[in-house]
Amino acid sequence: MTRSRTKRTTAALVVLAALAAGTTATTASAGTTACGALFDDFNYSSRTDPNFTGHDWSVRTGAGGPGIPDTWTAANVSFPTVDGQKSLQLKATTNGTTGGTTQAQVQQNRLRFFEGTYATRFKFSDTPVSGNDGDHVNQTFYTISPLDYDWEPTYSELDISEYLPNGGWGETGPVNFITSWNTYQADPFDGWRKTTVRNWSHAGWHTLVTVVAGGHVKYYIDGALAADHTTDDAGRNVYPRRPMTLNYNQWFIDLDGHTGSTSSYVQSADWVYYAKNETLTPAQITTRVNNFRSAGTTHQDNISC
Numbered sequence: 001m002t003r004s005r006t007k008r009t010t011a012a013l014v015v016l017a018a019l020a021a022g023t024t025a026t027t028a029s030a031g032t033t034a035c036g037a038l039f040d041d042f043n044y045s046s047r048t049d050p051n052f053t054g055h056d057w058s059v060r061t062g063a064g065g066p067g068i069p070d071t072w073t074a075a076n077v078s079f080p081t082v083d084g085q086k087s088l089q090l091k092a093t094t095n096g097t098t099g100g101t102t103q104a105q106v107q108q109n110r111l112r113f114f115e116g117t118y119a120t121r122f123k124f125s126d127t128p129v130s131g132n133d134g135d136h137v138n139q140t141f142y143t144i145s146p147l148d149y150d151w152e153p154t155y156s157e158l159d160i161s162e163y164l165p166n167g168g169w170g171e172t173g174p175v176n177f178i179t180s181w182n183t184y185q186a187d188p189f190d191g192w193r194k195t196t197v198r199n200w201s202h203a204g205w206h207t208l209v210t211v212v213a214g215g216h217v218k219y220y221i222d223g224a225l226a227a228d229h230t231t232d233d234a235g236r237n238v239y240p241r242r243p244m245t246l247n248y249n250q251w252f253i254d255l256d257g258h259t260g261s262t263s264s265y266v267q268s269a270d271w272v273y274y275a276k277n278e279t280l281t282p283a284q285i286t287t288r289v290n291n292f293r294s295a296g297t298t299h300q301d302n303i304s305c
C-alpha cells in the first residue's frame with residue numbers, strides 16, 4: 001500500500017496544475033473515428049529547446065511525490081544520442097538520503113490522451129551508469145487523469161510500464177508492473193486496479209504498445225501481448241473513463257537498497273507515438289514511425305479531438 005500512496009497524491013497535483021493552466025478536457029467514446037496523432041522523435045537540443053516546450057512538453061520541478069518528495073530536478077532531463085538514436089533521457093540519483101536524491105519527470109501537458117493506440121521505444125536499465133547498484137528505482141511510462149476526490153469514479157490511469165530493476169513492492173528481482181486503474185483514495189491509501197507482474201529483466205530497448213479500445217486495454221511488448229485488462233479481480237472497470245496526460249518519470253520507491261556514495265540511473269525513450277481513437281497493431285506502429293523518419297519528420301501533432 002505504501003507503493004501507490006505517494007505516487008497517486010502527487011500525480012494528481014501535476015494534472016490539476018495542467019487544468020489550472022486552462023486546459024479543456026474533452027470526452028470520447030468507444031467506436032469514435034480516428035482524429036489525428038502525436039509523433040515525437042525527441043530530436044531536441046536540450047530541455048530548454050523552445051521546440052520541446054513548444055510541443056506541449058514540460059519538465060517537472062519542485063515539490064511532491066511519488067518517491068522521495070520534493071526532488072524533481074529539471075537538470076536530470078536531457079536529449080543525448082543513445083545507441084545511435086536521439087532520445088529523451090531521464091536521470092535519477094541518490095546517495096541514500098532525501099537531500100541527496102534527485103528524480104525526473106516529463107509530461108505532455110494537456111488532457112487529450114484517451115482511447116486509441118500508444119507506443120514508445122523505451123530503454124530500461126538494470127544497472128546504474130555510476131555508483132553502486134541496488135537502489136529501488138522505478139522507470140515509467142504512463143497516462144493519468146486528475147483524481148477530483150477520493151474514489152472519484154471517472155479516475156483513469158494506465159501504467160504502461162513501471163519497471164523496478166532492483167525489485168521493490170514485494171519483489172526481490174527485476175520486475176515490470178503493468179497496471180490499469182479504476183480509482184483510489186489518497187490517505188490512507190487504498191485503490192482498485194488490475195496489475196500484471198513480469199518478474200524478469202527487461203534491460204535494453206523495448207517497444208511498448210498499448211491499445212485502448214472496446215473496453216479492453218491491451219499491452220504489447222515487442223509485438224507480443226503482455227496483458228489484456230478489462231476489470232479488476234472484483235469486476236470493477238479499469239478501462240479509462242476520461243482523457244489523461246502522457247508522462248515519463250524515473251523515481252525511487254524508497255532508499256532502502258542504497259549503498260556507497262551517489263548512484264545514478266538513466267532511462268531513455270527514442271520516440272513516442274499516439275494515434276487517437278485508432279486501433280493499430282505493433283507492426284502498423286513500426287511502419288508509421290519508419291514513414292515519419294523517411295520523410296524527415298521528427299515531430300507531428302495533429303490530434304484534433
Ligand SMILES: [Ca+2]
Nearest residue numbers: 041086270271
Ligand atoms: Ca529519437
